[in-house]
Amino acid sequence: MAKQTILVVDDEKDLLDLIEYNLKKEGFDVIKAENGEEGIKKAKEHNPNLVLMDIMMPKMDGMEAVEKMRADDELKAIPIIFLTARSDEKTEVEGLDKGGDDYITKPISTTKLISRIKAVMRRFEETQEEVNRLDVHDLSIDKDRYIVTKGDEEFQLPRKEFELLYYLASRKGKVRDRQTLLNKVWGDNIYVVDRTVDVHVRKIREKLGDHYIETVKGVGYRFKE
Amino acid sequence: MAKQTILVVDDEKDLLDLIEYNLKKEGFDVIKAENGEEGIKKAKEHNPNLVLMDIMMPKMDGMEAVEKMRADDELKAIPIIFLTARSDEKTEVEGLDKGGDDYITKPISTTKLISRIKAVMRRFEETQEEVNRLDVHDLSIDKDRYIVTKGDEEFQLPRKEFELLYYLASRKGKVRDRQTLLNKVWGDNIYVVDRTVDVHVRKIREKLGDHYIETVKGVGYRFKE
DNA sequence: AAAGGCCGTAACAATTTCTTAATGCGCTAA
DNA sequence: TTAGCGCATTAAGAAATTGTTACGGCCTTT
Numbered sequence: 001m002a003k004q005t006i007l008v009v010d011d012e013k014d015l016l017d018l019i020e021y022n023l024k025k026e027g028f029d030v031i032k033a034e035n036g037e038e039g040i041k042k043a044k045e046h047n048p049n050l051v052l053m054d055i056m057m058p059k060m061d062g063m064e065a066v067e068k069m070r071a072d073d074e075l076k077a078i079p080i081i082f083l084t085a086r087s088d089e090k091t092e093v094e095g096l097d098k099g100g101d102d103y104i105t106k107p108i109s110t111t112k113l114i115s116r117i118k119a120v121m122r123r124f125e126e127t128q129e130e131v132n133r134l135d136v137h138d139l140s141i142d143k144d145r146y147i148v149t150k151g152d153e154e155f156q157l158p159r160k161e162f163e164l165l166y167y168l169a170s171r172k173g174k175v176r177d178r179q180t181l182l183n184k185v186w187g188d189n190i191y192v193v194d195r196t197v198d199v200h201v202r203k204i205r206e207k208l209g210d211h212y213i214e215t216v217k218g219v220g221y222r223f224k225e
Numbered sequence: 226m227a228k229q230t231i232l233v234v235d236d237e238k239d240l241l242d243l244i245e246y247n248l249k250k251e252g253f254d255v256i257k258a259e260n261g262e263e264g265i266k267k268a269k270e271h272n273p274n275l276v277l278m279d280i281m282m283p284k285m286d287g288m289e290a291v292e293k294m295r296a297d298d299e300l301k302a303i304p305i306i307f308l309t310a311r312s313d314e315k316t317e318v319e320g321l322d323k324g325g326d327d328y329i330t331k332p333i334s335t336t337k338l339i340s341r342i343k344a345v346m347r348r349f350e351e352t353q354e355e356v357n358r359l360d361v362h363d364l365s366i367d368k369d370r371y372i373v374t375k376g377d378e379e380f381q382l383p384r385k386e387f388e389l390l391y392y393l394a395s396r397k398g399k400v401r402d403r404q405t406l407l408n409k410v411w412g413d414n415i416y417v418v419d420r421t422v423d424v425h426v427r428k429i430r431e432k433l434g435d436h437y438i439e440t441v442k443g444v445g446y447r448f449k450e
Numbered sequence: 451a452a453a454g455g456c457c458g459t460a461a462c463a464a465t466t467t468c469t470t471a472a473t474g475c476g477c478t479a480a
Numbered sequence: 481t482t483a484g485c486g487c488a489t490t491a492a493g494a495a496a497t498t499g500t501t502a503c504g505g506c507c508t509t510t
Contacts, residue, residue, distance in 0.1 A: 218384035
């Protein structure tokens, strides 16, 4: 894998150098910027894998910069970690709401910083990864075509049924309660009765067979291990 | 999801009660302790999801308590938020070095306190991997899958039995009386006869064997050490 | 505009799980 | 030894949860 690039945005030059030194030692490429404006410019220029963003800065503060980044198609997918000095009493927790993926309180040990960076990257890669075909048991679930194949039979499931099946199958063995399934498959702010899930499960079973989706009474459903 | 438990350690009783009141209103279970020593004892006893730790306290101060916790295998993974009366740059640095996960200056508004707690918990959950499986003796109790494995046998226990077993196993060796078990597994405001616990214990023993859950006459039950 | 598929909801049946209460057993103290 | 207490065990019915079906609204296609 190519070297990962990290953009560090902070107005304290000493800290910037310290972080650069430590990240380079870990094998990252490092780009530096001293305020939000410069940060955005360099982000567009270098397309980094992750941004470390201080909140208190001159010209354009970190919060504002992140808002701008999240609104920019080119930059919106880049994971961001906020750095906050504990003296910023006001903005601390809002960072995550604005679109940060983690926030770190300065001062922080180098090892901790690095493990956080890796954790965020790992999380990101997992969600980024586009696995378009799932093969489980004797099923092949093709997300590009919304088609499920079982042996030489092909099933064209309706969208909700397909997505429900795909979600469960991609987390084989793990139980999910109805509310979680609704949030993940239907969407976070969709209001439907949770028994709707049952009906869709029923329809999937009707078409593919009873033994793929298991019921865990009182808890939810899971795809057979 | 089961209730999250928070241990609050502070020598000011009034503040302790205030925090308890507010956290309970938010749906947390709250355990209280008035000094570091008692805090560590209660942490071991109740295995909380997070600790709010005052720094200035008699007997054993918060800093020392946290050092002890971080050195203890049983407690090292619990996230800790420091509380202190005054913003003091020096203690702050020290606190984070010693292993605190966040740092809050009193006084603080309730909403702020709660959002910080949730932020730290969220961060923690995301960093944690595979903490939902308990391996005790020859049993593997997998909460993601709601399955108990013994050797190569799999048992699908009903929900209450599973959760009771999980609760006891996660506090291996600690005795719990029936009322506590009802509160923790059934829920705080569920009223059922406490002998109900006996029946569930009986069913677990029937399926997995007699020797995992031990009876302590006149007190309650415990998972074998 | 009609037909057909998809989706969400409600109703009721089927099933599993939970709770209770009754009974028996074993230990301990008088 | 016996009474008393606490726990184990069992079975039955109550409660909770899920399965199944049917229907109406909506959208898309024809």
